[in-house]
Amino acid sequence: MQLATLDWVLIITFFIIFLVVGIVVSKKAGKSTKEFFLSGRNMPWWLLGISMVATTFAADTPGLVTELVRVNGVSGNWVWWAMLLTGMLTVFFYAKLWRRSGINTDLEFYELRYSGKSASFLRGFRAIYLGVIFNIITMAGVCLAGAKIANILLGISQWETLLYSSIIVVIYSSLGGLKGVLITDMIQFFIAMIGSVWATVYIINLPEIGGLQELLTHENVAGKLNILPDFSNKEMLITLFIIPFAVQWWSTWYPGAEPGGGGYIAQRMLAAKDEKNATWATLFFNFAHYALRPWPWIMVGLASLVLFPNLNSLSTAFPNLETNMQGHDVAYAAMMTYLPAGLIGIVLTSLIAAFMSTISTQLNWGSSYIVNDFYSRFINQAASEKQKVLVGRISTVVLMLCAALFSFYIKSAKDVFDLLLQIGAGTGLLFILRWFWNRINPYSEIAAMVISFVIAIFFFINKKLSTPLFELEGYWQLIIGVTVTTLCWIVITLITKPTDDKTINTFESLIFGSESKFHNIHFKILGFLLGIIGTYSFLFATGYYIYGNLSYAIALTITSIICAGVLIKIWKKII
Template sequence: MKLDMLDSGVFIAYVLGLLILALWISREDKQEGKNTEDYFLASKALPWWAIGASLIASNISAEQIIGMSGSGYAIGLAIASYEWMAAITLLIVGKYMLPIFLKNKIFTMPQYLEQRFDSKVKTTLALFWLAVYVFVNLTAVLWLGGLAIETVAGVDWMFGMIFLAVFSVAYSLYGGLKAVAYTDILQVVLLVFGGLFLVYLALDAVSAGEGVLAGFGILTSELPSHFDMILSDDNEHYMSLPGISVLIGGMWIMNFSYWGFNQYIIQRALAAKNIKEAQKGIAFAAYLKLLMPIIVVLPGIAAVMLHPELNTPDQAYPSMMALMPSGIKGLVFAALVAAIVSSLASMTNSISTIFTMDIYSKMKPGKSQRHYVHVGRIATLISLGIALIVAEPLLGKFDQAFQYIQEFTGFFTPGIVVIFVMGMFWSKATSAGALSAGVGSAVFSLALKFLWPELPFMDRVGLVFLLCLGLCIVVSLASKSKSSNASVSLDEVSFATDKNFNIATLGVIIILTALYAAWW
């Protein structure tokens, strides 16, 4: 499939329009020069709608749209648990974790760890996150984005990756988080409406023109195993999504790590005007997460019937875009590319934030604010260059990149969650306890993977979390904290939420209960 002239024209117009918008947003601050708060935290002035839209745009990228649709092709609706469980996770993060971060006025997650523990914990986690963002997240987004461009536009995947990298630099390098967050609003609107339109076309095609409801009925009757939300232990994909564990096990750990302690996600909420605005943005994002499986998973399931001959599952979504009429296909493709670029920009902005504020500024203190912003921009360019080089060698052999990302990060996320949760809510947690949990996470995970290979990775994540939790408690009690730290005090932190947030939370719970009851 290739784009025709009209599609190409629409795509080029969208790209140019987005660049002009981003540069206009950036120019407002550039007149007086940015400081680190302007560049990395959008001057701490983001409204709720920008926070919510940017959270989703940063999250919904190639690994979600392409990768999760591919998992929908291979596994089915069960993969939607990542999205639906994330909705409730977001609300918990907004109520119990975000107030602590905002109270401590932090730029980065490692900065909080330094305030709570010491520089050893901060530096260890900062280096870890930099490695994961560059070698896992950036590479996955570039690789899947390059494959999407090759499938839809017929352009070689390597040129596609280079285009994505250059595009992300062009619109985010000078504007920082503000340029990324405000342009994300346009991209989310197009992604949602373009995605819903593709679902309509896919279901209509499945029913041979009989309509959406008929198409959905055919899918559920012809592919019943693809609509099991909780997989049985005899399912061939049970190792990826082990039954009830998606509701009560390791998926909670994966979600808390991603939505609560992941720099390029939580950075949007840290840039809010105030805590109420941040919580409204998070509630908005939670409802968008409920919608995402319809947009990204259903086309993958429909592709099982419409394109059963695909070489790899990750070709499902790009192949389904052939259903789009001329012009609309170009617009939806532009939104897909822009979402990929938004995630790249978000990740590189967070990489530059962590490198500059947590590592470089400690090595070179006392420099001007503009100097640190300049260093952050250089870090952006270097990280993209590295990711371009290693993307194909690291990911070229995987059929489902989304599952690869989850399993790889699952080695480390249990320890990260233990470090933050114990650091925030247990005053006796020490630096030694935190480091033991971090190291133990990798050691326990590797040991279980080789000694108990039949254990599903999500169950392994939950078990390793419990082991790390116990290890942190034992080591913390055995070691003595050098001094009490005010960052652990919750006396001045209010966990009260307003009526609208509480109603939004109740709504998410009711919707999730209905969804799982219907597709159990």
């Protein structure tokens, strides 16, 4: 499609703002690694919370939600909605513990909690495993999604898209550090929310759609509206509901939904002013991510079924779309082609912002591991702050290049989602228990990490073979990964020596102080349940308001308000 002058003005203005922010904060960010990676550790909860939300709104997120809706209906979103339990676990049990630790990255935890050469090895190895390998896979999925959007809306190829976007995002993220990322995240969040809501309203009222009522009663859409899976369909029930709630939320490690917290979520908790700001930031993130933001994407996904009922209709409408980039996830970008001048500029700007926000966060987070937990820990312990910042900036460029190249080897956002889930399968329970079960040691973590990765790569390679060695449903692959990995790391834990008492006592004194490990545990459990019920109630209430089912919508709204009220009343007992 051809963009109008107004659209280009909006996009270019956005780029200029991002670059200016990076340049303005670059001087202070370059002073030290604490400034570059943690913004001086004095950030307020609202800025950190907005940044978490903006980061999880990647360029691939609308495409992923659209694909889930087109394939399995609205209830298809339970594969990620179930992760709310993981997020709320972090809010009420771990957020203040992370901030209280005072460490610079969550990988420093290993030498705080464990002792000896095995703890040092674990920290260094995981810096490369997460900061490089895992990070590149995550960013590759975002790069692919960005390329698909650019191919449909701008008509440029994957390599052109990644060349232009990589240069821009690397410049401002390497200049401004975390503070630059946080400020641009805030701008991106508001642009994205305005753009997605406005675009959804416009699309639903297209003559081809005919308004909300016509959309909801359309033959391609009516059977896709159920919020809960069809319990009579065994396959759907297992895949979309039983596995996510019985297995997935506590057992898998996934970016943004790490059991016990971790990754860029932990980075933002560590950058908070204090424990209260860390907790509030994580609570706001989980509410906004699961309850506030999904419905515009869901509605566009449903509308796409009217205009592009199947994959053939998509490939026919966009014949220049490369074969390896075709899939249900491109339907979101396809629907954006119906937007008028000005609005398409805002939406495209929001999608570019989403891409840049996620990539800049991943780059800053990944380079923090490389610098803090590998380079300055093992390569050059005498490195000056300027040297470490320089290494951080160089690693930013290298990570971006590797992610862009790997994006040519994957096909869709769902592929990346499934691969990351499988890689983290079986490690989640360990991350939850390691704060409280003293028997867990570095060998437990090494075993969990290696075994889950080997199983995931085995399944991934088998799937990519022209003639797979075997056919196995995705949920069975996840169950196998979780079962084997969990059993192995538990056995390793029991047959190896635990961390010495001195290290454990020092760790517990820092993290728990004079409090018991289980201080006010009943209030934390209550807060955990209230957070889950209140957020789901708000999410479902929004859906039922859209569907016109006011009785359910009002009842759920009242439930959400009650949960919030009780939570506020007991908040001091939780913190």
